[in-house]
Amino acid sequence: MVRVPLIGDLAKVNGEGLEGLEHNFITARIENLVKWSRARSCWPATFGLACCAIEMMATGAAHYDLARYGMEVFRASPRQADLMIVAGRVSQKMAPILRQIYDQMMEPKWVISMGVCASSGGMFNNYAIVQGVDLVVPVDVYAPGCPPGPETLMHAILTLHEKIQSGELTRRREENSGGAAIEISESPREIIKPVELESR
Amino acid sequence: MTSEVVETNNQSLSVTNNDERVYLREGSAVLRISESEATSKAGNELTETSDPSEETRMILNMGPSHPSTHGVLRLILELEGETVERSKPVIGYLHTGMEKTAETLSYTQGSTNVTRMDYASPLFTELAFSLAVEKLLEIEVPPRATWIRMLMCELNRISSHLLFQATNGMDLGAVSMMIYGWREREEVLRFFEKVTGLRMNHNYIRPGGVAADLHDGWQADLRNLLEIIPPRLDEYDDLLTDQPLFQKRLQGIGSLNTSEALALSATGPILRSTGYDWDLRRDEPYLAYDQVDFNVIVGTHGDSFDRFAIRLNEVRESLRIVEQILDLMPSGDYRIQDKKITPPPRARIDESMEALIHHFKIFTEGFHVPSGEVYAAVESPRGELGCYLVSDGTSNPYRMHIRGPSFVNLQTLPHLMRGGLIADAVAVISSIDPIMGEVDR
Amino acid sequence: MNVPTVETFGQRVLHPEVEELIDLVTELKQEGFNMVVDLTAVDYLSFPARKNLPENVKPERFEVVVSMINHQTRKRVRLRVQIQEENPVVPSLFDLYPGTESMEREVFDMFGINFSDHPDLTRILMPEDWVGHPLRKDFSIGQIPVQFKASKAKR
Numbered sequence: 038m039v040r041v042p043l044i045g046d047l048a049k050v051n052g053e054g055l056e057g058l059e060h061n062f063i064t065a066r067i068e069n070l071v072k073w074s075r076a077r078s079c080w081p082a083t084f085g086l087a088c089c090a091i092e093m094m095a096t097g098a099a100h101y102d103l104a105r106y107g108m109e110v111f112r113a114s115p116r117q118a119d120l121m122i123v124a125g126r127v128s129q130k131m132a133p134i135l136r137q138i139y140d141q142m143m144e145p146k147w148v149i150s151m152g153v154c155a156s157s158g159g160m161f162n163n164y165a166i167v168q169g170v171d172l173v174v175p176v177d178v179y180a181p182g183c184p185p186g187p188e189t190l191m192h193a194i195l196t197l198h199e200k201i202q203s204g205e206l207t208r209r210r211e212e213n214s215g216g217a218a219i220e221i222s223e224s225p226r227e228i229i230k231p232v233e234l235e236s237r
Numbered sequence: 238m239t240s241e242v243v244e245t246n247n248q249s250l251s252v253t254n255n256d257e258r259v260y261l262r263e264g265s266a267v268l269r270i271s272e273s274e275a276t277s278k279a280g281n282e283l284t285e286t287s288d289p290s291e292e293t294r295m296i297l298n299m300g301p302s303h304p305s306t307h308g309v310l311r312l313i314l315e316l317e318g319e320t321v322e323r324s325k326p327v328i329g330y331l332h333t334g335m336e337k338t339a340e341t342l343s344y345t346q347g348s349t350n351v352t353r354m355d356y357a358s359p360l361f362t363e364l365a366f367s368l369a370v371e372k373l374l375e376i377e378v379p380p381r382a383t384w385i386r387m388l389m390c391e392l393n394r395i396s397s398h399l400l401f402q403a404t405n406g407m408d409l410g411a412v413s414m415m416i417y418g419w420r421e422r423e424e425v426l427r428f429f430e431k432v433t434g435l436r437m438n439h440n441y442i443r444p445g446g447v448a449a450d451l452h453d454g455w456q457a458d459l460r461n462l463l464e465i466i467p468p469r470l471d472e473y474d475d476l477l478t479d480q481p482l483f484q485k486r487l488q489g490i491g492s493l494n495t496s497e498a499l500a501l502s503a504t505g506p507i508l509r510s511t512g513y514d515w516d517l518r519r520d521e522p523y524l525a526y527d528q529v530d531f532n533v534i535v536g537t538h539g540d541s542f543d544r545f546a547i548r549l550n551e552v553r554e555s556l557r558i559v560e561q562i563l564d565l566m567p568s569g570d571y572r573i574q575d576k577k578i579t580p581p582p583r584a585r586i587d588e589s590m591e592a593l594i595h596h597f598k599i600f601t602e603g604f605h606v607p608s609g610e611v612y613a614a615v616e617s618p619r620g621e622l623g624c625y626l627v628s629d630g631t632s633n634p635y636r637m638h639i640r641g642p643s644f645v646n647l648q649t650l651p652h653l654m655r656g657g658l659i660a661d662a663v664a665v666i667s668s669i670d671p672i673m674g675e676v677d678r
Numbered sequence: 679m680n681v682p683t684v685e686t687f688g689q690r691v692l693h694p695e696v697e698e699l700i701d702l703v704t705e706l707k708q709e710g711f712n713m714v715v716d717l718t719a720v721d722y723l724s725f726p727a728r729k730n731l732p733e734n735v736k737p738e739r740f741e742v743v744v745s746m747i748n749h750q751t752r753k754r755v756r757l758r759v760q761i762q763e764e765n766p767v768v769p770s771l772f773d774l775y776p777g778t779e780s781m782e783r784e785v786f787d788m789f790g791i792n793f794s795d796h797p798d799l800t801r802i803l804m805p806e807d808w809v810g811h812p813l814r815k816d817f818s819i820g821q822i823p824v825q826f827k828a829s830k831a832k833r
Contacts, residue, residue, distance in 0.1 A: 087308070087353070088353060088438055091356060091400070092436070094415075095436075098415070098416055099420050100420065113304035125331070126333055128330060128333065129804070129808075130329050130805045131330045134330070138302055160338075160350070161334065162821045163333075163338055163820050163821060164337075165334035165804075165812070269798035271800050273806060328803065329801075329803040329804060334812060337813055338819070500775060502714055608729045609687070609730060610720075610729070611689065612716070623716055623745070625716065629724075635724075640718075644784075645777060648777055648779060678803075
């Protein structure tokens with residue numbers, strides 16, 4: 038049952054009217070409509086690297102269906118994608134390519150760091166793996182697990198959808214000048230040097 | 238255990254054993270230039286070559302982020318129009334330094350490390366590592382542990398080949414095959430989750446046995462699997478094997494003959510597709526493979542269609558093995574009772590001081606393995622997976638090297654792609670079934 | 679050929695000198711060892727007193743290990759070649775077995791051992807401009823120290 042509002046009634050009508058819209062459809066602000074549609078049709082870019090890629094494909098398959106969120110189209114071209122799910126460990130050779138793909142995506146774009154190797158280097162604390170992709174691209178949601186099961190990945194995706202819909206992310210981006218710009222400045226603290234192993 | 242020569246297609250190609258092309262240094266299918274040189278030449282026609290036939294060729298870079306490569310594989314292709322003349326696979330985009338990490342982890346932790354190399358069939362790498370450690374320790378695992386390992390490995394072979402069917406179909410454009418393949422894989426992964434606790438990267442096969450016993454009701458679950466999967470394999474035959482489009486895309490594409498495959502050290506379905514009958518499960522039996530009956534599937538033409546058919550029928554053979562294991566599984570311990578190697582059950586830690594001390598020693602320092610060097614090999618879905626282990630008497634390996642079959646099989650790629658179109662290049666990569674975690678380690 | 683042989687854990691291991699390697703491999707190929715299964719290397723810097731080395735073989739820092747298999751007789755053999763530390767050079771097996779091309783590139787990348795007469799000896803796993811050879815024992819693992827560990831742990 039749709040409650041017809043007064044013109045001045047801008048209160049949120051939860052659970053009535055069109056599902057998912059916070060405001061009544063007649064008085065909806067275009068912004069909310071845009072945020073709603075962005076959350077509902079977030080196309081991921083294929084960036085499956087290692088084991089997490091297999092779980093990402095399993096999430097897209099029939100059993101744990103990603104199509105129910107409109108996300109089963111994994112776009113190969115980054116120009117057509119909104120979401121980059123970094124699934125797997127990022128090696129030193131791969132890091133510039135990750136950055137290049139991220140730069141080629143059009144705004145608005147989001148990054149989910151899937152798995153512990155992407156979030157923090159995981160169990161591989163060594164010379165070959167970048168210790169967390171947030172050293173390379175700005176990350177919005179981190180999904181832990183080795184590999185995270187499809188349920189964890191879906192929870193991460195739904196968290197991202199909530200953040201998109203509430204507008205929190207676009208607000209933060211505007212404060213940080215668009216999100217794609219990362220400031221690199223000299224850190225006044227002492228730089229942590231890698232530990233030299235004593236020879237056996 | 239007989240081997241079956243599968244006549245998979247009607248082509249009358251004569252298989253010669255001329256393998257000169259793999260020994261060539263000049264004029265080989267392998268493009269031997271450095272990456273920086275390829276980047277500088279890419280996209281333009283090769284204007285500075287002395288060979289006039291090369292003037293219309295172009296160097297193109299494919300990958301590492303590309304929808305049709307299996308993981309992060311970069312290909313530098315030298316194209317004549319759309320025909321691939323020479324190519325170079327560039328790897329290293331997933332290099333994790335696992336062999337160096339293994340030198341800092343103890344032997345109990347070793348299987349957590351190696352399991353992430355071949356992430357489509359992780360139990361095989363764990364098995365190779367555990368077999369190598371057990372050879373150095375000179376211990377015998379109990380029979381039940383051996384049979385449980387065999388059961389889990391055959392199920393893993395099934396899930397890995399189903400993954401191949403799915404990704405092979407998708408690379409050729411049959412996107413519905415992707416959905417079907419994953420559907421069956423979920424059934425197997427559900428069994429794995431009940432037994433090992435994880436869907437992937439199980440860390441289940443450890444030196445000394447397996448981590449936990451099979452759960453109650455495993456026979457019913459396996460019988461359910463054995464009922465569900467075979468009719469669906471027949472569905473794949475309907476969808477793919479007999480379909481003329483699929484056959485035209487794969488038959489005759491990426492052919493190799495036996496002496497070339499042996500010279501390039503290719504093993505697994507690639508070697509068997511050329512007609513060479515070699516399978517480590519039957520020819521150098523490990524675990525209990527000499528007590529079960531199965532066929533080794535061998536192809537005839539060495540092309541991509543043979544490799545597809547071999548993997549599909551290997552699923553059927555693995556189901557046969559699983560059925561035999563269901564009846565023959567012995568009872569007993571699931572890991573060796575040597576207190577220095579396997580930790581005590583958690584409940585005993587409250588009761589006994591020795592159990593607490595053994596638990597502490599095993600999980601902090603690890604058990605010591607006598608010094609020596611050994612090589613142990615198993616037949617993984619991709620080929621011969623070996624572990625070369627050097628121990629110096631301490632609780633960490635001194636050097637652990639995993640002979641990844643995909644790393645060696647990738648050497649065949651330029652020779653298989655020569656003369657084909659780019660779309661055929663995609664089909665060839667998919668038929669080799671490389672897993673980049675194992676290639677780059 | 680007469681090279682020192684050791685039997686360990688049921689596996690036959692031969693210890694040729696660097697100069698004898700090509701001749702030995704040719705002989706094994708004629709005997710029927712039709713595939714090189716694996717070619718890798720070990721750095722014995724921290725474990726110079728290694729096991730199973732016959733007396734008349736002089737231990738060096740590096741060791742190149744070649745595993746071969748004979749499908750007819752189902753026999754395997756392993757060759758351990760001692761390589762010196764300064765200017766490590768090994769003849770390449772590419773002309774006998776082209777399948778060793780990637781394996782030798784990996785050994786070059788990880789250990790810095792040069793293979794003479796190899797068609798394309800460039801880095802394969804690390805980026806091309808990487809300095810150092812990661813699997814050598816004096817190359818640190820590059821661990822970032824984890825904040826909560828107060829005492830210096832063994833690894």
